[in-house]
Amino acid sequence: MQIRREEKAPAAPTVEDVARAADVSTATVSRCLNAPDRVSERTRERVMAAVRELGYAPNFGARALAAKRTNTFGAIIPTMENAIFARGLQAFQEALGQNGVTLLVASSSYRPDLEEDQIRELVARGADALLLIGHDRTPASYAFLEQRRIPVVHAWVHDPASPRISIGFDNRAAMKALAHEVMARGHDRLGVITAAREGNDRARERFAGICDAMAERGLDPASLAVEETPYSIPNGAEAFTRLMARDPRPTAILCGNDVLAVGALGAARKMGIDVPGSVSITGFDDIEIAEIVQPSLTTVHVPHREMGRRAAELLLALRNGDAAPQSVALPTHIVWRDSLGPAPKTPA
Amino acid sequence: MQIRREEKAPAAPTVEDVARAADVSTATVSRCLNAPDRVSERTRERVMAAVRELGYAPNFGARALAAKRTNTFGAIIPTMENAIFARGLQAFQEALGQNGVTLLVASSSYRPDLEEDQIRELVARGADALLLIGHDRTPASYAFLEQRRIPVVHAWVHDPASPRISIGFDNRAAMKALAHEVMARGHDRLGVITAAREGNDRARERFAGICDAMAERGLDPASLAVEETPYSIPNGAEAFTRLMARDPRPTAILCGNDVLAVGALGAARKMGIDVPGSVSITGFDDIEIAEIVQPSLTTVHVPHREMGRRAAELLLALRNGDAAPQSVALPTHIVWRDSLGPAPKTPA
DNA sequence: TTGTAGGCGTTATCAT
DNA sequence: ATGATAACGCCTACAA
Numbered sequence: 001m002q003i004r005r006e007e008k009a010p011a012a013p014t015v016e017d018v019a020r021a022a023d024v025s026t027a028t029v030s031r032c033l034n035a036p037d038r039v040s041e042r043t044r045e046r047v048m049a050a051v052r053e054l055g056y057a058p059n060f061g062a063r064a065l066a067a068k069r070t071n072t073f074g075a076i077i078p079t080m081e082n083a084i085f086a087r088g089l090q091a092f093q094e095a096l097g098q099n100g101v102t103l104l105v106a107s108s109s110y111r112p113d114l115e116e117d118q119i120r121e122l123v124a125r126g127a128d129a130l131l132l133i134g135h136d137r138t139p140a141s142y143a144f145l146e147q148r149r150i151p152v153v154h155a156w157v158h159d160p161a162s163p164r165i166s167i168g169f170d171n172r173a174a175m176k177a178l179a180h181e182v183m184a185r186g187h188d189r190l191g192v193i194t195a196a197r198e199g200n201d202r203a204r205e206r207f208a209g210i211c212d213a214m215a216e217r218g219l220d221p222a223s224l225a226v227e228e229t230p231y232s233i234p235n236g237a238e239a240f241t242r243l244m245a246r247d248p249r250p251t252a253i254l255c256g257n258d259v260l261a262v263g264a265l266g267a268a269r270k271m272g273i274d275v276p277g278s279v280s281i282t283g284f285d286d287i288e289i290a291e292i293v294q295p296s297l298t299t300v301h302v303p304h305r306e307m308g309r310r311a312a313e314l315l316l317a318l319r320n321g322d323a324a325p326q327s328v329a330l331p332t333h334i335v336w337r338d339s340l341g342p343a344p345k346t347p348a
Numbered sequence: 349m350q351i352r353r354e355e356k357a358p359a360a361p362t363v364e365d366v367a368r369a370a371d372v373s374t375a376t377v378s379r380c381l382n383a384p385d386r387v388s389e390r391t392r393e394r395v396m397a398a399v400r401e402l403g404y405a406p407n408f409g410a411r412a413l414a415a416k417r418t419n420t421f422g423a424i425i426p427t428m429e430n431a432i433f434a435r436g437l438q439a440f441q442e443a444l445g446q447n448g449v450t451l452l453v454a455s456s457s458y459r460p461d462l463e464e465d466q467i468r469e470l471v472a473r474g475a476d477a478l479l480l481i482g483h484d485r486t487p488a489s490y491a492f493l494e495q496r497r498i499p500v501v502h503a504w505v506h507d508p509a510s511p512r513i514s515i516g517f518d519n520r521a522a523m524k525a526l527a528h529e530v531m532a533r534g535h536d537r538l539g540v541i542t543a544a545r546e547g548n549d550r551a552r553e554r555f556a557g558i559c560d561a562m563a564e565r566g567l568d569p570a571s572l573a574v575e576e577t578p579y580s581i582p583n584g585a586e587a588f589t590r591l592m593a594r595d596p597r598p599t600a601i602l603c604g605n606d607v608l609a610v611g612a613l614g615a616a617r618k619m620g621i622d623v624p625g626s627v628s629i630t631g632f633d634d635i636e637i638a639e640i641v642q643p644s645l646t647t648v649h650v651p652h653r654e655m656g657r658r659a660a661e662l663l664l665a666l667r668n669g670d671a672a673p674q675s676v677a678l679p680t681h682i683v684w685r686d687s688l689g690p691a692p693k694t695p696a
Numbered sequence: 697t698t699g700t701a702g703g704c705g706t707t708a709t710c711a712t
Numbered sequence: 713a714t715g716a717t718a719a720c721g722c723c724t725a726c727a728a
Contacts, residue, residue: 012496014721025699030723040697055492060473061409062721065704080434090429102469105453121450123360125408144403148360233636266640288581292614294642362705373715378707388713410705413720 013054021050033058064126071101073315074122075131078110078200082231082259083287085133088155091308092131099316101128110230112199116141123150129319131155131311135162136201151318155311156202158329165318166327167311171202174300174332175209175254178282181334182252183217186343187280190214191225191250193239193260203256206284210254225250229260236263237270244271244279251279251343258283258290261297265339276341286335295338303330361402369398381406412474419449421663422470423479426458426548430579430607431635433481436503439656440479447664449476458578460547464489471498477667479503479659483510484549499666503659504550506677513666514675515659519550522648522680523557523602526630529682530600531565534691535628538562539573539598541587541608551604554632558602573598577608584611585618592619592627599627599691606631606638609645613687624689634683643686651678 015026022029024043031039032047039047050056064070073096077085093103104122108115116138122130123144129151145152154166182190190210197204211221225246227239236259243250244267255261261283268275275281275295283290283299290297307330317325363374370377372391379387380395387395398404412418421444425433441451452470456463464486470478471492477499493500502514530538538558545552559569573594575587584607591598603609609631616623623629623643631638631647638645655678665673 012721015723016721026722027699027701027724028697031698034723038697043697055495057468057472059413059721060469061412062704063723064409065407065413065706066721066723068704068723080428081438082434083431086428086430120405121408124405147403233640262637262640269642289610289637289640292581292610292637293640360705363707364705374706375708375715375717376713379714382707386713391713407705410720411707413722414705414707416707416720 012059013056014059015056017054018047018050018056021054022047060126070126070128072104072125072127073101073129073131073319074104074106074125074127076106076108076115076118076122077133078108079231080105080107083289084231084257084259084285087287088304088308088311091305092312093308095309095312096316099312101316110196110200112136112138112141116144119144123148129153129315131315133157134201135159135164135166136199136204151315153311153315153318155307157205158327160327160329162327164327165314165325167307167314167330169302169307169330169332171205172209172212175206175284176213177209178284178300178334179210179213179254180217182254182280182282182340183213183219185252185280185341187252188219188343189223189225189248189250189252190219191227191243191246191253192256193227193229193236193243193253193264194256195231195260196228206256231257231259233259233263233266236260237267238263240264240267240281241271244273252340253279253281255281255283258285258287258297258299261299261339262289262293265293265295265297275339278344280340280343282340290335291337298337298340299335300332301335302332306330360407361404362407363404365402366395366398366404369402370395408474418474418476420452420473420475421449421477421479421667422452422454422473422475424454424456424463424466424470425481426456427579428453428455431637432579432605432607432633435635436652436656436659439653440660441656443657443660444664447660449664458544458548460484460486460489464492467492471496477501477663479663481505482549483507483512483514484547484552499663501659501663501666503655505553506675508675508677510675512675513662513673515655515662515678517650517655517678517680519553520557520560523554523632524561525557526632526648526682527558527561527602528565530602530628530630530688531561531567533600533628533689535600536567536691537571537573537596537598537600538567539575539591539594539601540604541575541577541584541591541601541612542604543579543608544576554604579605579607581607581611581614584608585615586611588612588615588629589619592621600688601627601629603629603631606633606635606645606647609647609687610637610641613641613643613645623687626692628688628691630688638683639685646685646688647683648680649683650680654678 015029018029019026029047032044096103106118119141132154133156154164155168157166157168158170194207195203214221229235229239261281264281283297286299286301290299314325363377366377367374380392444451454466467489480502481504502512504516505514506516506518542555543551562569577583577587609629612629631645634647634649638647662673
């Protein structure tokens with residue numbers, strides 16, 4: 001049984017309280033907050049004083065209910081655990097903030113089913129528009145978004161063939177270019193550490209890029225040594241260890257992102273395998289630690305901040321009903337550092 | 349002028365729509381969603397079918413308005429940019445999720461004034477309870493929280509003298525222990541790279557810990573070379589560079605966290621300064637890259653995941669009105685790695 | 697410039 | 713077990 005508390009009610013002040021305190025109507029209070037210039041200086045001051053006095057803050061739910069606009073956007077990213085999305089999201093948020101919209105962030109753990117729930121949740125919470133990563137999601141998710149006509153921008157990808165509006169880069173072409181450079185250095189036993197490709201089009205595209213390059217150079221993509229594991233430093237380390245146990249042993253490991261690559265680098269050091277002397281390792285993303293780690297990581301630079309900023313522009317334009325904005329493709333480039341070297345002279 | 353659109357309305361389905369489709373009252377629909385056992389099997393199936401059919405999702409704002417409970421907690425962390433808070437927050441979120449509450453995250457950029465806004469925002473959005481970092485905030489923030497009787501837990505700190513409930517560790521004692529170990533290795537010219545201490549009690553406490561240890565060993569805390577800069581790898585690098593230009597030059601640099609320390613390490617490498625041969629460097633937090641970087645970083649291990657998990661337990665208990673939970677202190681320990689060595693033999 | 701009043705979508709209290 | 717109906721806090725025509 002619950003004991004009756006004799007404390008006075010915590011009651012949040014409402015427009016009505018403010019109105020009473022300032023001796024005006026609730027409508028005037030509302031105007032002071034939403035259209036300050038439609039109210040006389042004198043009464044506005046009186047109202048704002050009451051607002052401060054009472055510590056009034058408008059109830060978001062009630063406001064959304066009545067106004068049908070929240071000035072809130074949502075973003076669903078696969079993970080907050082590592083830095084992959086942090087910088088882009090930060091830029092996204094900053095750009096939104098400058099336009100008076102606040103951001104709600106959710107993470108899906110790379111699971112389309114969870115993402116579907118999150119989409120519903122964010123929309124129910126009143127998100128006016130959504131930022132999503134990639135194109136891989138459940139049909140139900142897309143059906144929902146279309147039925148509700150929620151403005152959506154897809155980031156981290158660019159597929160000119162898709163009608164959906166996106167801001168990103170060509171993952172496949174970028175990885176293909178890197179794979180070509182690796183092979184140009186004499187490597188012909190390649191390995192790859194990738195995230196699960198199911199439900200992750202970025203991972204799938206990057207993987208495909210490697211196969212493309214191999215085929216173009218007359219190598220059989222089937223000879224590619226593949227390890228699939230979730231993005232994390234320890235996972236990268238384990239996958240690398242398994243790759244080194246293969247026969248024949250690969251001389252170059254292309255990693256699906258920098259996080260995996262850093263893990264691989266660590267494992268190599270522990271195993272006493274020289275990088276890039278015995279094995280070359282490459283990453284993808286160019287996050288901060290790619291430059292810090294030793295040997296520093298040759299990787300694909302992705303313009304995260306610009307991507308985030310322009311995602312905000314696109315989404316704002318969409319929400320405002322401006323002339324339909326176009327998908328944009330951002331350039332990536334290879335950053336040459338120390339983890340990639342020529343193939344070792346002593347082939348098996 | 350806005351062109352009239354001839355599209356059919358995007359209208360989100362409401363309980364009413366569902367009720368009509370299932371030929372029941374709105375009350376029954378509501379019960380199906382919130383107390384499924386209080387409705388007969390047959391009608392429940394019919395209702396749920398309609399729900400799926402229409403893609404119905406309850407409007408969060410309306411629900412909060414009517415039910416006065418959102419099952420949503422809020423967390424305000426200083427930054428999402430680096431990994432300091434990521435792991436703890438992840439654990440926090442997981443624990444909440446298992447209890448059916450969803451988490452809203454905001455970041456304050458280490459600015460109490462912004463944090464005050466965020467607190468208001470989260471509460472207005474219906475947060476039932478809040479997780480905050482540290483004890484440093486505006487009086488207005490505390491006044492607001494008390495007036496509204498919002499359950500709050502303070503993480504990343506533990507001050508037995510404070511009446512506020514917290515889950516964390518003694519930043520001052522932890523850093524003091526580390527400083528003692530550094531001096532025990534012969535270092536008597538110390539430098540520190542800290543975040544701004546104003547408005548950041550963790551930074552202030554850690555700093556104070558160093559001074560404590562120096563005083564206890566008969567060193568004048570005024571001789572400590574201090575660099576204050578926001579947490580980031582490049583900032584750590586720059587601060588380190590400035591420290592190395594001082595006369596006399598410190599032989600050991602204690603960093604306020606691992607992020608700064610990693611930056612310092614990078615700068616040392618670029619400057620050709622041997623670590624730990626010429627200078628020792630220490631961190632704080634024990635985030636992933638502390639182990640990866642070279643030389644690996646001697647640092648203070650903080651049990652982030654446990655802290656997050658137990659923060660959730662505390663907050664849940666508070667919200668549920670269980671017997672007033674107690675603040676908890678978590679142990680930290682020094683992780684011995686390679687960046688700390690004996691003081692160089694050639695004193696100035 | 698200001699006030700009045702209806703409605704936004706949901707839950708909860710009472711009946712039935 | 714189910715149905716009517718009154719809040720919940722705010723915004724916005726519409727009137728004055």
